Amino acid sequence: MLRITILLTSIFALTNVCFASETVNKPKVIINVVVDAMRNDDFMRYAKNYSNTGFNKLINKGVYATNAHYSNIPANTMVSAATIITGSNPRQHGIIGKEWYANGQNFLTMAIDTSREITFPAPLYSIIDKIKYNDSASKVISIAIDKNTAIISGDATTERVIWLDKNDGQWKEVRGLEKEPWWLTILNNGKTKKRYDNTPWTATYSKEAYINQNSYKLFKKDTSKKSKHTKTITPIEETPFCNSYLNDCLSSLFTFDKIGKDTVCDFVTINLGFSKSVYEKYGAKSIETEDMFYKIDKEISRLINMLDHEVGKDEYLLIFTSASGMSDGTSKNEGGVFNQTKAHVLVNAFLSAQYGVDNWVSGYKNNEIYFNHKTIYRRKVSLEELQNAVANFIIKFNGVETAYTATSLTRTSYYNGIDKRIYNSFNFINSGDVIVVLKPNWLSVVNSDFSKNRCGNIAPWENIVSVPLLIYGKGVKHKTIRAKIDMTDIAPTIAEIMGVSRPEKAIGNSFTNNIYN
Incomplete structure (x- = not known):
């Protein structure tokens, strides 16, 4: 009985010390x-x-x-x-940029819509x-x-x-x-x-x-x-x-x-x-x-x-x-400029040549290519097939290091290095169909005016x-x-x-x- 009392006393004393330590540090x-x-x-x-x-x-x-x-x-x-x-990471919280094309739609979704009344985003x-x-x-x-x-x-x-x-x-x-x-x-x-x-x-x-x-x-x-x-x-x-x-x-x-x-x-x-x-x-x-x-x-x-x-x-x-x-x-000597507007047009032209003239691409945001899923559904084309085709096409562009498809980032887990950073940045609902990774020091711009944008930042x-x-x-x-x-x-x-x-x-x-x- 005495041993139990001593043991309990020691536990309470230790608990009080820990609590006191937490209180001091708070x-x-x-x-x-x-x-x-x-x-x-x-x-x-x-x-x-x-x-x-x-x-x-x-x-x-x-x-x-x-x-x-x-x-x-x-x-x-x-x-x-x-x-x-x-x-x-964005894979969990869903904020992948200021705006994106959500759920394969052909219109932009804002992380925070301030057009009429400022509202907070969905619970994070x-x-x-x-x-x-x-x-x-x-x-x-x-x-x-x-x-x-x-x-x-x-x-x-x-x-x-x-x-x-x-x-x-x-x-x-x-x-x-x-x-x-x-x-x-x-x-x-x-x-x-x-x-x-x-x-x-x-x-x-x-x-x-x-x-x-x-x-x-x-x-x-x-x-x-x-x-x-x-x-x-x-x-x-x-x-x-x-x-x-x-x-x-x-x-x-x-x-x-x-x-x-x-x-x-x-x-x-x-x-x-x-x-x-x-x-x-x-x-x-x-x-x-x-x-x-x-x-x-x-x-x-x-x-x-x-x-x-x-x-x-x-x-x-x-x-x-x-x-x-x-x-x-x-400077251009240390990197380069990747024109996302031209990439959008060229990818859509490539898909039109392969599968028929249509509006295949909704947009290019956050170094991600978004397909028009309504077009894909209407044309009865495999989404995975299109993603693989565009990924293989885009990696031939000057300044592109590699590309990932949404299908691969959904089915495969990555645990190391650059692959892990891309995996953690991918969100099932908000991310695009093909994620483009530019070479170090390359800048993704809407137009070709390098003088107004000197550093890229959407990179792993x-x-x-x-x-x-x-x-x-x-x-x-x-x-x-x-x-x-x-x-x-x-x-x-x-x-x-x-x-x-x-x-x-x-x-x-x-x-x-x-x-x-």
Whole structure:
């Protein structure tokens, strides 16, 4: 009897210790920061020029996962946002791009239909659902430069979904039947944005301090965003000041909505902008792209200072990552241009020559060819036969690495390398009939104007799927994790830290032990 009593006492004591440990490590708020494009190798290349209060603070005092990857194709910020908050890939969550031809139809389906009234997409089974189910008092916020990304990162139960309207440069908010908060109205009516509009993008350092020395286009000339001829102003989302403006909005949000001010853990997703457009316009190895890192470094420093003041030091957990990497291509010599409009026409002509003149192809989206299934049914042709024929035809195109058919991705499981990333990106309902994989550094464009698009991003290559991942804050000890971390692991990790259930479709694994031990 005495032994049983001692055993039970030991179990209760151990349980209390574990519970106490969980309580100590549970922050007042978790902030998930996602920049729209940032390569992991570039992130470390520029580290010597980061400030000690920004990225280097995360690196030197937090956990840096040097081998973080997407196990799917991060086609755009919406796809990555869905992957991060659900802990699953497009194969499970269904967001494969901004739009697609669903169920073999001859019309486009939007991931988010904003034509009349903004509505949230079908349930994604995300970490937000579990946070709200566990405690409805937890405040959940989504804020982004891009509207669609903000909406994907939130849902109908989220307290605030805020984005920067590209039409008028105003912050917009969706929150049930309520009007936008008074502090957001004041921010929109204030002089902050006008000040940013009249501030030129200038280099952070002297030219000699930059790692990249092969381009200095932007800073050679007058960088004032006001044109002397047109008197137009560059939209703020295309300048580094969009993230500065977002930080202003965040400061008001934390102050007046009292985020992280009580004993209930809140959750905030922040989607930064600007970086992808710089990669695309100037190329991966330009001074302009390098300077973009330093501008974001300053905003991370501002964010940390704000959190220290509003929430308290060591009272929050900050996660930083990227929606994707980017390709190396900065010129036609390093890659090439794949004209998807021409591919659409040629594939339809090929099928018409083989099976009779008709409208065989509905469209080309997200590097996927969609057949018109009504035509196929009417013509009584084998769908699998057409898929194989087009896959064998398209791989002969210049710039195409390989092609997969929907039939093969439905019947066969892939577990390694490029095949696995394609498999994880394929969704039974929303994906096309033939998935085209371009060679590294090739860009898929609607037309042949290479000057307007310099980098491709819908690809399974290492420089696209490898991204920085850093965790900083309450209970986190300095550590470098070299083991592979999948981006589907983030949601299960957040769930464990917050003490809530994993999202239903989550396939990732928590790496909490790597953070706290």
